[in-house]
Amino acid sequence: MAFSFVKRLQSFRHAFRGVKYLAVSQHNAWIHSVATVVVIGLGLFFKIHRTDWLWLTVAIALVWMAEAFNTAIEVLADEVSQEHRVRIGRAKDVAAGAVLIAAMGAVVIGVVVFEPYCLRYN
Numbered sequence: 001m002a003f004s005f006v007k008r009l010q011s012f013r014h015a016f017r018g019v020k021y022l023a024v025s026q027h028n029a030w031i032h033s034v035a036t037v038v039v040i041g042l043g044l045f046f047k048i049h050r051t052d053w054l055w056l057t058v059a060i061a062l063v064w065m066a067e068a069f070n071t072a073i074e075v076l077a078d079e080v081s082q083e084h085r086v087r088i089g090r091a092k093d094v095a096a097g098a099v100l101i102a103a104m105g106a107v108v109i110g111v112v113v114f115e116p117y118c119l120r121y122n
Contacts, residue, residue, distance in 0.1 A: 059106035
């Protein structure tokens with residue numbers, strides 16, 4: 001199959017539509033949005049180093065990716081069956097757990113990155 005610039009643009013449209021769905025339909029994504037803005041604000045306030053920005057960027061991206069995968073799994077599971085099914089429930093729980101793990105890791109990274117700046121600021 002030959003490369004098609006138009007097809008690539010369509011792929012980006014689909015991806016942005018997915019991000020929009022995530023942002024407007026998922027309450028936890030709203031929490032992630034606030035956390036993202038707060039972290040970026042703190043980074044700008046403290047004028048953190050480039051390496052610290054890299055760590056924070058990775059942490060933020062991982063949380064958002066986990067939330068996106070969790071949402072995708074929930075949407076697909078709900079399409080398969082609206083009735084309570086144990087294995088679908090387990091899949092949803094594991095996906096939600098992945099978000100929790102990513103968020104906890106992001107908090108650890110945030111503490112490690114911001115602690116020296118906070119200590120110097122006092």
